[in-house]
Amino acid sequence: MTQSTTMPISHRRKMAIYGAVLVGMFMAVLDMQIVATALPTIAADLGKLELFGWVGASYLLATAAVTPFYGKLGDLFGRKRVFMVAIGLFVVGSLACGLAWSMESLIAARVLQGLGGGGLMTSAFGILADLFEPRERAKYQGYSSAVFTVSGLIGPVAGGFIAQAIGWEYIFLINLPIGLGLIALLAMVMPNFATGRQPKIDYSGGLLLAGAVTALVFWAEEALGGGYGGVMVYLLPLVVIAAAAAFVLVERRAAEPIVPLHLLSNSTIALSLIISVISGVATLGMLNYFALFLQTVTGLPPAFAGLLFLPSSVGSLVASVGTGFLVSRTGRYKPYPVASMALGIAVMLAFSTVNAATPIWLIGVLMFFFSVSIGLQMQTLMVAVQSTAPRQDVGAATGTLTLARMIGASLGLAANGGILTAGLLRGQAGISPETLAAMPGKMTEMTPSVIATLPAAAGQEVVSVFAAAFSMVFYSGAALFAVGLICALFIKNVKLQSHGKAPSRAPERQAVLAE
Structure with missing residues (x-):
């Protein structure tokens, strides 16, 4: 029989819980990153390049659909149980992905995986809100952003290498031992924070x-030409x-709304949600297409293309950890989303000029600043929302913000895929008869491995069409960042209050420990 006892959480216990949460977050985010450079290989193996974007979109769409549930379930039942259930679903989904036999079965398995992934990210941020006060939280969320960076550092390189060396299936199967080990660890070290509320699920x-x-x-997929x-x-x-x-x-x-509508009446929360959708479309929704872009335009194999994601990871690390410390020190968060949107405009416009002749080092520089723009806003907006929302709605507010990002990412994968497909079809109409004769299918069927088999002149022409089509994707991204900049300028420039002279000594929270 389970009994509950109330006990304070020591700083050491907090750090143990925090470390375990980071492992869970790492597992979920790694799976978003590790698949990016392997997707062209997966498409070449399973076929149906036109479904390329849905391998990522299905995961993000499932994540977006369940994110509000996880935020509310964490508020009502406590985040330990919810977090562990999410890990279990994620592990089962990963096994199904590794056993997929067709593009359709892989997409279905990614949906199951996303049902767990949504809980991993949402519950992780909710647990941080339980553990730390707002200004202290900014610092630790900066560290949490480093998880995104490390996954970005490892994921694309590992995904390309694993797919090229032993098979793409293992980029999913690697989650099994990590997930099972994490469940065992959390069962031993993590308490279940008391809510004192009656569970009523909307x-x-x-x-x-x-x-x-x-x-x-x-x-978005249908209207923009990809459906x-x-x-x-x-x-x-x-x-x-x-x-x-x-x-x-x-x-x-x-009685317990999945998204409390009164949160939307707060201008800081409303603007943060809009910016998160926009940045999700222009950044997370473009991630998988960067891998295709690099492999088609530069001609690099998956493992080497993954190396170009390394500067991106460094940029995200510098920006996210740096802004976390600055917000913790100054209590100000508005400047960073403003700078993020402005930088995003410049980077997208610069990417629109990249072609087959662009030096690899310059692409690396652009990848660096692309991720700086992500790191400047991702955690600062989370701090803004969590510090503004009423205490009892922190989990729901966290889930709503994560939902906004996932909606943006899902829309981005669908919309960017539609824009790219439309651009490729337009480009096909203008290529030479010789290149058309050399192509084994339509332009939308040209994977990097197929392009490599074409005669040199035909291959260069196909690559030029890809570069021009991607330019339209980047122009649309610049326009979205411009809208985001306008929204960021209207965020209130408030200062977070410090709880005592030393934020790390914030008052201890009460927790329920299952024995």
């Missing part, structure tokens, strides 16, 4: 929100509007 609200997000992502077109372009917006309207009506009456 299932109808969550399902309506998931339906609206799913229809929106499919519409099947036709009547769905006109039908899906009606589904989105109907589901969103019903969601608002349900949330107004729900």
Whole structure:
């Protein structure tokens, strides 16, 4: 029989919990990164390059759909149980991915994996909110951002190497021992924070929100040229509007709304959500396409293309950890999303000029600053939202912000894929008859391995078409960053209050320890 005893958490215990949470976050984020450079290899093995983007989008879409549930479940039941269930789902999904026999089965397995991945990231940030006060939290969330950086450092290189050396299946199967070991560790060291609330789950609200997000992502794919077109372009917006309207009506009456609507009345939270959607489209939603971009335009094999993600990882590390310390020291967070959006505009415009003749070192510099723009805003917006939301809604607010990012990333994978596909089809209409004769299929079927088999002149022309198509993707990213900059300028320039002279000595929280 399980008994609960209330006990304070020592600093050493906090650090042990924090380390365990970082491992879980690392596992989820690594799987977003490690698949990037392996996707062209997966497409060459399983076929159907037109489904390329959905290997990533399905994971992010499932993550976005369940994120609000995890935030609320953590608020109601305690984050230990929820976190461990999420790890279990993620491990089962990883096994299914490793056993996939077709692109469709892999996409389905990625959905299952995403059902767990959404809980890993949302619960991790919620646990940090339980452990640390706002200014102290900024520092530790800066460290948490380093997890994104390390995964970005290891993921693309490891994904390309594993896919090239022993098979792409193992980029998923590697999660099994990590996940099982983490479950055992958390069972021993992590307490379950008491909530003192009666669990009432807003299932109808969550399902309506998931339906609206799913229809929106499919519409982006259809409308921008990557899908099947036709009547769905006109039908899906009606589904989105109907589901969103019903969601608002349900949330107004729900005892425990999945997304408390009163949070949206706060301008800081509302603007942070908008910026997160925008940055998700322009950054996370572009990650997998960077791998395709590098392998097609530069002609590098997967393992070497992954090395170009190293400068990106360094940029994210410098920006995220640095801003974490600065926010902790000064209490100010507004300058960083403003700088992030401005830098994003410049980097996207610079990327639009990259072609087959661009030096590799210059691409590395652009990758560095691309991730600096991510690191400047990701954790500072989380601090802004968590410090503004009422204490009882911190988990829901955290989940809502994570949801916004995942919606943006899912939209980005679908929309950027549509823009790229439309650009490739336009480019195909202008290439020479000789190149058309040498191509074994349509431009949208040209994987890096296929391009490598073409005659030199034909290969160069195909690469030029890819470069021009990617330029349109980058132009759209610059426009989104410009909208994000306007939003960031309107965030209130408040100063976080320090709890005592030494933030690391914040008052201890109470926890329920299962014995």
